[in-house]
Amino acid sequence: MFRKVLAGLMAVCSLIIVSNTQAQDKIIDQIVGVVGSNIIMKSDIEAMYMQNQAQGIVSEGDMKCEILEEFLIEKLLIAEAQLDTTIEVTDSQLNQQLDQRMQYFIKNLGTERAVEDYFKKPISQIKSSLEEVIRNQLMTSQMRNKIISEVTVTPAEVRYNYRNMKPEEIPVVEPQVEYAQISIFPPIELEEENRIKARLREFKKRIEDGENFATLAVLYSEGPSAPNGGELGYMGRAQLDPAYAAAAFNLRGDRVSNVVKSEFGYHIIQLIDRKGEQVNTRHIILKPKPTPEALEQAGERLDSLASSIRRGTLTFEDAAIRFSADKNSRNGGGIAINPYTMSSKWKKEELEPDISKVLDKLNENEISDPFRTMDDKQRTVFKIVKLISRSKEHKANLQEDYQLLSELYLEKKREEALNKWISERQSKTYIHLDDTYVNCNFRFQGWIK
DSSP, rough: OOOHHHHHTTTTTTHHHHHHHHHOOOOGEEEEEEEETTTEEEEHHHHHHHHHHHHOOSSSSSSHOOOHHHHHHHHHHHHHHHTTTTEEEEEEEEHHHHHHHHHHHHHHHHSSSHHHHHHHHHHHHHHHHHHHHHHHHHHHHHHHHHHHHOOOOOOOHHHHHHHHGGGGGGGGOOOOEEEEEEEEEOOOOOOHHHHHHHHHHHHHHHHHOOOOOOHHHHHOOOOOGGGGGTTTEEOOOGOOOHHHEEEEEETTTTOOOEEOSSOOEEOOOOOEETTTTEEEEEEEEEEEOOOOOHHHHHHHHHHHHHHHHHHHHOOOHHHHHHHHOOOOGGGGTOOOOOTSSSSSSSEGSSSSSHHHHHHTTOOOBBBBEEEEEETTTSSSEEEEEEEEEEEOOOEOHHHHHHHHHHHHHHHHHHHHHHHHHHHHHTTSEEEOGGGGGOOOOOGGGOOOO
């Protein structure tokens, strides 16, 4: 299990692995390719080959040749980026990416000490080893985006491409649904909010009197970070609730904040560390609970709305705009947007289980009875949903799946533009390969000169 978790982590650590490999076996460390002024070491290829084997990746061809070609493409992009004055990797970008990598490692391995033990290096040396990898990733990403930035597709092109696709090329679309929703939160009584705030002020005083914040978080916090002593890890402002971020970034030392209200509940916050525009904090969160009467009233209110919509005295769209508490869907007449695709279509596995269960029982244009569930911030909410459409598994067509076909054709055109660019740049760039790789069956023929 431990190795399985580390497989994804290793994908961004090739230089660390390479340096360990070189220390063990100097023989494999030799130059096998040069693109412009950028070199490819045999140890690069061996390290990536070992990663692929560890992850169970197989190939019908020569995997080492395929790995080499990926490195060649990367170095070709870097060689061009080095000549392009519009492409720049700033220290801020680099440091942000390094911090994110470190937090990813710590999250998967547990602690900084565990990360250092795994790589047999201090954190500072791990970061130093990763700098070139991350800088190259940022440069190649910018160069790739610049090459494809002007590639677009028109509706006429999408239609023409679709009509000329072979039957086996037309993608199969999984069953999907479109739905709209109206959400109502049961009101929280002022007495309950005051009780929660008083409890948190009590915790703050206990901490200031010498009790351990992390221990109290484990015992009393109602958030998923409670088992970790309330620690959230390094996050930027955009990753945090605005009210939480404002309080966290104003903290100094190990002082505890006053009570902070966010969309998730009420918090007290302690700063653990700050690195640039990221903070690592711990918090205790308590969530006010609605009374049984408030829960009943919320359900009854939605039931009344559903009845009005069914009678035709109010449309679902108008009701959503006027009454729904879900700010992500109400302005669109309640239509729920899939955050994975930014479209209104959802696969079954993308739906919240409670919503999926209700939609399964509805016919198109039918409205559900009110039901109780939890929102993405783990707050109690009542909903009614309307099934707009349900599609069966089918071959993609222009009427139902234009957006999908458009995205697929755009991706195809971008790939063609990138391939054309690679072929053109090969002839204009100094490239040399070691003789041991001249018999590789590369996708692009211009590597061997």
